[in-house]
Amino acid sequence: MKPCNNLIETVIEQIKEKKCHNIVKLDVGEATDLTESFIICTSNSDIQSRAVVDAISEELKKKDKYVHSIEGYEMAKWILMDYIDFVIHVFQVDQRSYYNLERLWGDVKREDFEDED
Numbered sequence: 001m002k003p004c005n006n007l008i009e010t011v012i013e014q015i016k017e018k019k020c021h022n023i024v025k026l027d028v029g030e031a032t033d034l035t036e037s038f039i040i041c042t043s044n045s046d047i048q049s050r051a052v053v054d055a056i057s058e059e060l061k062k063k064d065k066y067v068h069s070i071e072g073y074e075m076a077k078w079i080l081m082d083y084i085d086f087v088i089h090v091f092q093v094d095q096r097s098y099y100n101l102e103r104l105w106g107d108v109k110r111e112d113f114e115d116e117d
Helices: 005-017 046-061 093-099
Strands: 021-027 037-043 069-071 078-082 086-092 109-113
Touching: 005 021, 005 037, 005 046, 005 086, 037 046, 037 093, 046 078, 046 086, 078 093, 086 093
Parallel strands: 037 086
Antiparallel strands: 021 037, 021 109, 069 078, 078 086
């Protein structure tokens, strides 16, 4: 198990807890040197996007993992959290459909997570 898998599990838990949906993990490490994984999810509003980003940041700080950079927080249509080993993308519906990262990275290993009911 890679060291960041436990952290990614924490990220997924926070995404589910904040009721974001369509959660996908893409293992991009063999296709790029930028990072090992993308975690992608969809929110329904800017408030929900910021809430999940804040929750992720707080939970990972408890594990001594700090965000390297955050982009898009103000507009909250697409928020990117860069943790070096993994990058979290929180999209609103229209932006997720438009940028379609899953299609762009279609040749990498993909893991889908069940939405919470």
